[in-house]
Amino acid sequence: MTRSLHRWIGLIASVLLTVVALSGVALSIFPAAEALTTPAAQHISVAELAARVQAAEPTVEQIRRAPSGRITAYYYEGDQPASAVIDPATGTPASSADISDLERWLTNLHRSLFLDDTGRFLTAGGAAVMLALAISGLFLMARRAGGWRFVLKSVRGSGDGRLHAVVSRLALPGLFLSSLTALWMTASVFGLLPAGAGAPTFPADVSGKTGVALTSVTLLQETPVNDLLSLNFPATGDATDVFTLKIAAGEAYIDQGNGALLAWSDTGWVDRVTRFIIMLHTGHGLAWLGLVLGFSALAVPVLGWTGLIVWLKGSRARRATSTDGGEADTILLVGSESGTTWGFANTLQAALSAQGLCVHIGPMSSFEPAHWPKARRVILLAATYGDGAAPASAMGFIERLERTPAKPGLPLAVLGFGDRSFPAFCGFAAEIATIAKDKGWAALIPFDTVDRQSPQDFARWGRLLAETLGLDFELKHQPTAPKTWRLPLISRRDYGASIQATTAILRFSLPKISLWQRLTGKAFPRFEAGDLIGIVPQGSDLPRFYSLASGTKDGFLEICVRKQVGGLCSTQLTALKPGDIVAAFVRPNPSFRPARGGKPVILIGAGAGIGPLAGFARRNRARRPMHLYFGTRHPASDALYAEELSYWKKDGRLTSVSTAFSQTASPAYVQDILRKDAERIGKLIAAGGQVLICGSRDMAAAVAAVLADILAAQGFNLALLKATGRYAEDVY
Template sequence: MIRSLHRWFGLIAAVLVTVIALSGTALSVFPASEALINPAAQQISVAELAARVQAAEPSVEQIRRTPSGRITAYYFEGDQPASSIIDPATGTPVGNADTSALQRWLTNLHRSLFLDDAGRLVVAGGAAAMLTLTLSGLFLLARRAGGWRYILKPAKGTGNGQLHAIISRLALPGLLLSSLTALWMTAATFGYLPEGAGAPPFPSEVSGATGIPVASITVLQETPVDTFRSLSFPAAGDATDAFTLKTDAGEGYIDQGNGGLLAWNEANWVDRLTGFLTMLHTGQGMAWLGLLLGLSALAVPVLGWTGLAVWLKGRGKRKRVSVSASEADTIVLVGSEGGTTWGFAETLRSTLSGQGIHVHVGPMSTFNPEQWAKAKRLILLTATYGDGEAPVSARGFLERFRHTPVRQGLSLAILGFGDRSFPAYCGFAADITQAAEGKGWEMLLPFDTVDRQSPQDFSRWGRGLAEALGLAFELNHQPAKLKTCEFSLLSRRDYGASVQATTAILRFALPKASLWQRVTGKASPWFEAGDLVGVVPEGSEVPRFYSLASSTKDGFLEICVRKQPGGLCSGQLTALEPGQTVTAFVRPNLSFRPARGRKPVILIGAGTGIGPLAGFARANQAHRPMYLYFGTRHPASDALYAEELSDWKEDGRLAGISTAFSRSANPAYVQDILRKDAARIGKLIAAGGQVLVCGGRDMAAGVAAALSEILMPQGVSLATLKAEGRYAEDVY
């Protein structure tokens, strides 16, 4: 429901909110420029200021001070009213006080859309929409991150979705403040707030005398300039009139004959709060805050654009319709890294719904049995990432699951998705099952698995589910057609021919896309180094995945491929010539990339595992400490990326490079050079360093053993590093 509210409010109010935001951004510049050009502030009293102004302009009627400190005097030139900015040091005019036509135009647009009171109400509606969007966006960010405690962690995802999340996190505090203060100011304008103290009743009796020198009035002598708002002079020749003084503390009248305070009202909480919120909203008196709010508002059109792009892209996908969690009798939670598990969840939902079962589908990160008032069964469909770790949409699930009491009357079924060729096959799902059995959950079905997204395995599991529910149905899953692109080979570099181990670095051009294709999500997806490209070889429908050595920002797609004996895909790729194309798609690999920040990164790889690590180094324009440990066969035949690595070491993108050659005169493997450099590695880990490992399974196992030995004296384990998000593998 929160997602729908956020989406439709955003789409409907996009134009109005964008107009308000952009005009607010433009207006935020004026307080800053005003603060820069104001005459220097003086530590003087209002009495001194008023005397100086009166000496320079005897016809002065009023002096005002803006929150930014600008002093303005209103007086007459002949019989014509005039106003000027005043230098408080001399009391003389130094500039025209009239608001520029541009600022007036922007102010009217921002406050009322040139529609007076009706326009103010429309703008207030825009502020309310903004408040709804910021609050719902905040909840969605927390849900996407896996809980409020993870909301400040780096945004996951790719393309417009990731950009939307990153900008939202930066802009939401400012947008929330702007919308709340705007609604308060509107309520104050239309009298919906409690009454402020205001001015006291004008006194019925005054001294009747006139002409007291303003510099001698005690009240004005005791009032510093930086706390007063305005001073109005009595009308010339009117002995019944008085001075009117407004300050931050209140408002009152001063006798023009003897300087005595005739009446005074202290400002109440409404006055003080309204003044404070007005300052926050406009930046008057806090120019730096105004600029920050302006920058936050500038994010609105970007958020609108990226939000629209995400929505348009999602329209083309199969629509997932599920009832709310509070109304569902069956809860299906999904743990997915690349998104394919969601397709199986949709097949399950649609089939069960056809049987009259009320199903709610959501990510495992939303696990919260307290909200499932009518739920009878919980079904977990989850993939496994890496070496038995949680996929993106299940972050934080296992910890919450272990600490959540078993709910009576709620049975549980767990189905794992994975690839049997990996040692940690469905490891995360198995960990959940072990925790569930240990806590005594009632199991609806025994733990089961689906190998390589097999529809047959899923259908087999579905027959068991149907029997357990006493129903008759089949889970006929039809995998969604992959969204592929044609990538044309730009260049290739070949290695290893002399040792009969052909390896190639292949660089492909990115497909050209029109602006409309980019907006609607039909262009090739955004990717980063470390993500995966799935190549569909001729004669097969099963994609093979390769780690990317480049990002979209590099302007090309690059992979490192070794020809495998009898390998269908690797054989076709290593036979490509420039100009030829492959059919492929990109899949995010969100857990395998350097974390944000400046802490050290240790890159460890062997063979073609150098690919993504080279991509990380290429992208290290900020020159964070990044150390590469790389193992290969022989420097004469397998020195992959040798020239680039040398350049990156020279320009600071790599702080250190250590290599091991297994077929040289002094053979060594990458784990050997790790042990030789144990002291430095220990210091890097102690400094908060992150470890990224890419290559074959045997190499990864040797690296893990070496690192465990190195870290043991520090009392640090790889399990701890993994739990902290500081150790990740991409192995094959």
């Protein structure tokens, strides 16, 4: 419900909001310019200021002080009214007080769209829409993060969806404040707020005299200029008129003959709040806040565009043929991080629809059995993110499943999607199946998995589903190729050739990105060391993934690749020459990188697994304690990153470097040097240290066994470290 409300309100109001927001961005510049050009403030009284202005301009009728400190006097030049910004030090005009035609035009556009009161109601409606979007966006942000306590964690995902989420997070406070203050100002203009105290009753007992010296008026002497809002002078030749003084605390009438205070009225709370809100909204008096709000408003067209793109992509992924949940007999829910699982869901939906079933397809975050009165089955296609976590479109699903009672006559089928090379293969889907069984949900068919997006695994599962449903269909899924970028190789360093175990450090240049691609969120995605690059080898549709040894800020993309016997992709990569091109895409891997802060980091790797570890060291410019344990064959043939490691140790990015060589006179493996350094490792972990491991599965298992012994002596265990995010593996 929240997602639909957020989407449709945003799409319908996007044009209005864009116009209002962009005009607001332009207007935010004027308060800053005003603050820069306003004459310096003077620590004087209103009496001194008024006397100086009257001496310079005897026909002065009014003096106003803006929240920025700018003082404006209104007077006559001959028989023509005039105004000027006043230098309070002299009381003389310093510059013109006229508003530029551009500012006046922008103000009318922003306030009323040139439609007077009708336009004001329209822009107020836009403010209400923005407030609704800000509130619903906040709830969606919390849902995406997995709960309110995670709302400030780094944003997951990629492409337009990630850009939308990142920009939303940055702009949300400013948009919330702008919309809320705009609604208050509209209510004030149309008299919808409680009435304020108003002006005091005009006095009937004036002295009838004129000509009091301004510097002798007690109230004007006691009022600092910084408290002044306005001072109106009595009309020339009218002995019954008075001085009218408005300050933050209230409004007063002062006799022009003897300077006596004739009447006073305190400012009501509504007026005080309204004055403060106008300052917040316009930035006059808070120029820095005006610029912040302007920057936030600049996000509106970006959010409108990326929101539209995400919606269009989602619509295509879910297909327009999806039946409404209230009418469907089959509910198909998808949990996907990168979007590939949606392709399998579309294939399944098409097959079931062709058999006459009414299928509703949606994200797993929309799990609401109470809304499906005609449903006879629920099918869950769940990918696993990172180390067994829920993907973005399934946030909160586990919690909903645990609190939802099993519904008789509504069996579940759970199909997991993952990669067997990862330790937590289909961990999220397996957790769902276990919880569903414990809660008493009937199983439509047994839990099953699809490895590496295998169409064969999917077809095999589909045949069992068809048999169970008594239908006749075959799931023939054609994987959708991911969008790839052409990356040219700019350099390579080769190792291991002398022992027939070629390993290469390959550095690729980043694609050139146009301004339009950046503005539309279609630029090459940002990445960090530890993220993954998917490379599609020639002769295959299935990408192979390699851990990145660099980040976007390094200005290049680097990987470390060992040639595998019979390996299609590694063979092609290790045969590349500078200038050759690969087709590749980036996939985030935020669970494998050093945690923020200054706690120690223990890097453990072997062979080509040093790639991301070298990337972590390269970006450790803060010189946090970072210890590398690295195993390889021989220093003469496999000294990967030897020069960099030596340099990084000297400049403090690496606190220590310990190496093990398996093909020397005294062979050793990385687990051996860990065992020898058990005391220091134990102290580092006790100090809150994090362990990051990259390399082969066998190496990681051997390292885990050694670390388990070391941790036992410190009262820790691997399970505890993993649960707290202090132990992560990137294995193959």
